[in-house]
Ligand SMILES: Nc1nc2c(ncn2[C@@H]2O[C@H](COP(=O)(O)OP(=O)(O)OP(=O)(O)O)[C@@H](O)[C@H]2O)c(=O)[nH]1
């Protein structure tokens with residue numbers, strides 16, 4: 001029997017997961033409600049959906065692959081859309097992170113823009129060696145709803161001699177938006193875990209405050225109906 005190459009199997013899995021994101025687009029509420037309705041005995045792993053955004057070649061895939069597989073990929077192969085899944089322990093709790101690695105190349109913009117709605121948090125990645133990629137980030141963050149959890153990530157921090165974006169410039173923009181700015185290197189793994197974990201913490205905090213609001217609303221509705229009944 002001919003052996004199915006491992007690389008092809010991995011690629012197929014990424015595409016299937018990316019497709020899963022498209023399907024979830026039409027029913028995000030349903031999924032979270034289903035999780036909430038699980039009985040106490042059943043394991044209900046928390047899911048956090050993260051989307052990688054940024055210009056072509058800035059290192060979105062390299063960061064994702066480094067986080068997922070602890071590997072640095074030297075070759076540049078423009079992404080259309082790939083999805084990755086990993087179980088991690090976040091502050092003592094086992095959670096699952098779903099990462100959607102989107103296309104930076106404008107040729108694939110239509111595919112990319114379709115996915116945005118389904119993200120719970122975003123890593124806006126630019127390369128510190130390319131000022132244009134930073135400008136593109138500024139435009140994107142401006143046009144996106146940035147009340148959602150997001151981090152601005154200056155990647156390729158190991159290439160200091162080719163730096164075009166001063167730390168202060170990026171930091172002051174991030175401060176203006178009230179978000180965190182972190183520099184990473186997909187090559188050396190510097191701050192790679194940090195950006196994914198910090199983003200998951202922000203997503204978790206937002207979900208918790210939304211749940212509180214919902215529960216608060218419910219209990220005040222219950223109180224009201226009790227009063228009305230009396
Ligand atoms: N030295 C160095 N090279 C990097 C780093 N991150 C990515 N690269 C290289 O930059 C090139 C582009 O990286 P990708 O991760 O494919 O870029 P991308 O943002 O996914 O690009 P698109 O898929 O087209 O949007 C590859 O050759 C990577 O090896 C880094 O931190 N340091």
Ligand SMILES: [Mg+2]
Nearest residue numbers: 060061078079
């Ligand atoms: Mg890519």
